[in-house]
Amino acid sequence: MDKIKILFVCSQNKWRSLTAEKICEKISGYSARSAGTEQGARIRVTEGLLGWADLIFVMEQKHESRLRSKFPASLQGKKVICLQIADNYRYMEPELVELLQAKLSPYLEMSDNQTSFMQRVLEPEVMDTWEEAVEYDSMDFTEVNAAFAKSAIALGPICGKILDAGTGTARIPIAIAQMRPAWELTCIDMSANMLKLGLENVSEANVRSQINLELVDAKAMPYPDSYFDMVISNSIIHHLPDPLPFLREVRRVLKPNGAIFLRDLFRPEDEAIRDNLVEMYAGDSNSHQKQLFSDSLHAAFTLAEIQTMMETAGLEGVRIYESSDRHWTAERAWM
Numbered sequence: 370m371d372k373i374k375i376l377f378v379c380s381q382n383k384w385r386s387l388t389a390e391k392i393c394e395k396i397s398g399y400s401a402r403s404a405g406t407e408q409g410a411r412i413r414v415t416e417g418l419l420g421w422a423d424l425i426f427v428m429e430q431k432h433e434s435r436l437r438s439k440f441p442a443s444l445q446g447k448k449v450i451c452l453q454i455a456d457n458y459r460y461m462e463p464e465l466v467e468l469l470q471a472k473l474s475p476y477l478e479m480s481d482n483q484t485s486f487m488q489r490v491l492e493p494e495v496m497d498t499w500e501e502a503v504e505y506d507s508m509d510f511t512e513v514n515a516a517f518a519k520s521a522i523a524l525g526p527i528c529g530k531i532l533d534a535g536t537g538t539a540r541i542p543i544a545i546a547q548m549r550p551a552w553e554l555t556c557i558d559m560s561a562n563m564l565k566l567g568l569e570n571v572s573e574a575n576v577r578s579q580i581n582l583e584l585v586d587a588k589a590m591p592y593p594d595s596y597f598d599m600v601i602s603n604s605i606i607h608h609l610p611d612p613l614p615f616l617r618e619v620r621r622v623l624k625p626n627g628a629i630f631l632r633d634l635f636r637p638e639d640e641a642i643r644d645n646l647v648e649m650y651a652g653d654s655n656s657h658q659k660q661l662f663s664d665s666l667h668a669a670f671t672l673a674e675i676q677t678m679m680e681t682a683g684l685e686g687v688r689i690y691e692s693s694d695r696h697w698t699a700e701r702a703w704m
Contacts, residue, residue: 372400375477376422378432379403382410384460385428387673389469391461396477406435411680419443424476428454450476460674463488487639492668494608495559502562506538506570508658514603518544521601521630526703527551529598532622534587534615535605539567539580546576555597557585588614592622599628599703606633607669616682628703629687634669635697643667646695672697 375393377386382405393401402421404414419425419440425447427433433449452472458465496505518541525531528551533542536556546554558564564582571580585591587605600619606612623629637643643666651662670678675697676689684699692698 372398374421374423375399375401376418376425377401377403377428378414378425378436379405379428380407380410380432380456381405382412383677384458384462385454385456385465385469387677388458388461388465389426389473391673392466392469392473393477399477406432411677414440416440416443419447422447425449426473426476427451428456460677461488461671487637487643487667489636489670490664490667491610492608492664494610497560497562499562499565502538502560502566504657504661505563506540506566508654508661510540514541514544517541517601517603517630517632518548520698520700521545521599522549524630524700524702525549525552525599525628529553529703530555530596532592532597532600533557534600534602534619535608536567536582537563537603539564539570539582541601541603542580543570543574543576546579547574550579552579554580555583555592556580557583557587557590559584559586588618590618590622594621595624595627596622597627598624599630601630602632604633604665606631606675607665612670612678613682616678616684620683626704627701629684629699629701631699632692632696633675634666634695635675635691636669636671637666637695650695666695675699 377389379386382403386403386405390401390403393399402418404410404412404418406414414436420443427436427449430451433451436449437444454468454472496502522545531552531554533554533556536542536558539556542554542556545552561584564584567582571577571582600623605615609615619629637646643663646666647659647663651659672689672691679687679689679699687699687701689697689699
C-alpha cells in the first residue's frame with residue numbers, strides 16, 4: 370500500500386514544521402516532508418513539493434495565503450489544512466509535540482503511534498575538578514581521537530593557525546601536531562584542571578612548540594576577526610545550554626575561506642537506544658564513566674537541531690551529517 374504523502378509548511382521551515390515531520394516519521398503509512406515560504410527557508414516550497422503531497426498542512430493562515438498566491442495551479446484539487454500554531458516553540462519542545470499530535474489526530478491515524486521523544490537534559494558546562502579531569506583523561510578515546518585528527522587534517526590547510534575549542538586534556542591536538550608540524554594550534558577550554566593535565570600531556574608528547582593552551586570561554590573569545598585558518602572542536606556543543614553564541618564566534622574568528630571540523634554526539638530518540646549505546650561503547654568502563662557517557666548522550670542535540678543552529682549562526686557551505694551511530698559531523702574544507 371502506498372504511503373500518504375504529507376507536506377508541512379511554515380515560514381522558515383524550522384521548529385514547527387521540522388517537529389511535525391519528525392512526529393510523522395513514527396507513524397506507519399505516512400511519508401512527510403517540510404518546507405518554508407520565505408526566501409531564507411532551509412528548504413523552500415516548490416511546485417514539485419506541492420505536486421508530490423497528498424495532504425498539505427500549514428502552521429498559520431498567512432502560509433496558506435502565500436501558497437495560494439504563488440502556486441494557484443499547483444494547489445488545484447489539493448487539501449490544505451491550517452493548524453493555527455504560532456511560532457512560539459523550540460524544536461521538539463514537549464508542549465509543541467503535544468499540540469501537534471492533538472491538531473493532527475483528526476486527519477491522521479495516530480492512536481497507537483504517538484511517541485514521547487527523549488528530551489534534552491543538560492549536564493555541567495565545565496568539568497572543572499581535578500578528579501573529573503583525571504577520570505576523563507583515563508577513558509580510552511584513542512581510536513576516536515585518531516580518526517578525528519585524520520579527518521581534520523584532510524580538510525585543513527598545509528600550514529596555518531588552527532583553533533581547537535573545548536580541547537579538554539589536549540589529546541586530539543597532540544595527535545594532529547605529530548602529523549602536521551606546520552600547524553600552530555591554539556587550544557582553549559574553560560576548565561583549568563583539564564588544561565593543567567593537558568599541559569602535562571603536551572609536554573610528554575614533546576609538542577609544546579606547536580600547541581598553546583589557553584583558559585578561554587569559547588562563547589566569547591578574545592581573538593581578532595578572521596584570525597584562524599581552521600576551527601575544530603570535538604564534543605563541546607552538547608555541554609553548552611545554548612550553542613549559538615559559540616557558533617557565531619566560530620564564524621567571527623574564522624577566515625572567510627577557513628575550514629571547519631566539528632563533531633559531537635547526537636541525542637538518541639529514547640532511553641533504550643541510549644542505554645544500548647552506553648553498553649556497546651562503555652561496557653568495559655567503570656560506573657562513573659558509564660554515567661558520564663549516558664549523561665552526554667542525553668544532553669546532546671539532534672541532527673535537525675544542529676542544522677538549524679548552523680544556519681542561524683550564518684555558517685555557510687557546511688556539510689552536516691550523521692558520521693556514526695552516535696556522532697554528527699559538520700565540515701567545510703579549507704579553500
